[in-house]
């Protein structure tokens with residue numbers, strides 16, 4: 001069994017006690033609610049140069065322990081100071097050391113500081129209940145990992161996100177996955193440079209796949225970006241934004257990398 005299959009099985013198991021039908025009305029409550037600040041895609045689209053989604057990630061199956069972080073607020077503060085365009089909060093506990101509580105902590109912190117940086121709930125989504133949890137916690141976007149899901153599951157998640165007024169990041173890693181993603185009329189696609197089954201990371205995945213993404217869809221390059229030069233490679237391939245975890249978690253001041261990426265042209 002590959003790692004992604006293992007994680008998905010674990011996620012489904014964890015979810016079982018919380019599973020219940022989620023009505024359209026419950027989701028639509030969030031969709032109808034007036035919100036302050038830009039949406040997730042909007043914030044990336046208006047960023048100068050390469051937009052930056054800064055990720056809060058304590059550990060991962062491939063990197064092991066990344067950062068000792070008792071409170072997600074610490075990292076949220078750094079990311080706001082660094083002028084990140086969006087924040088990704090990993091909410092998976094077992095493999096990434098995050099939690100839904102982290103997401104609440106981060107969105108509360110942003111609100112308390114009168115900022116409007118939009119957040120992504122980064123998790124292995126399989127059921128609309130997780131979309132509802134994301135909306136309740138103040139996220140503006142969810143992740144759909146195309147290779148982990150069947151078409152009907154993707155449709156159900158993407159409908160739920162639409163009702164709740166959330167953007168969706170469709171994550172792909174191969175050309176056939178891009179084909180599948182395009183059937184759901186995505187507004188944003190992320191090319192994961194890391195193969196979630198084998199954990200090999202190579203920016204060549206972005207260089208090959210991003211040029212195949214239609215121009216009107218916002219293209220994100222995810223994983224394995226450490227330097228402005230890495231950013232330049234994916235920017236030249238057509239990425240409008242990058243999703244960075246490890247490199248930003250390990251920096252005392254993430255602002256330098258963020259501003260170098262904003263300056264690309």
Ligand SMILES: O=P(O)(O)OC[C@@H](O)[C@@H](O)c1c[nH]c2ccccc12
Nearest residue numbers: 192222223224225243244245246247
């Ligand atoms: O730490 P990195 O190499 O900068 O990667 C960040 C992000 O792309 C990665 O955490 C990620 C991309 N897709 C995912 C899906 C699930 C969990 C994690 C991920």
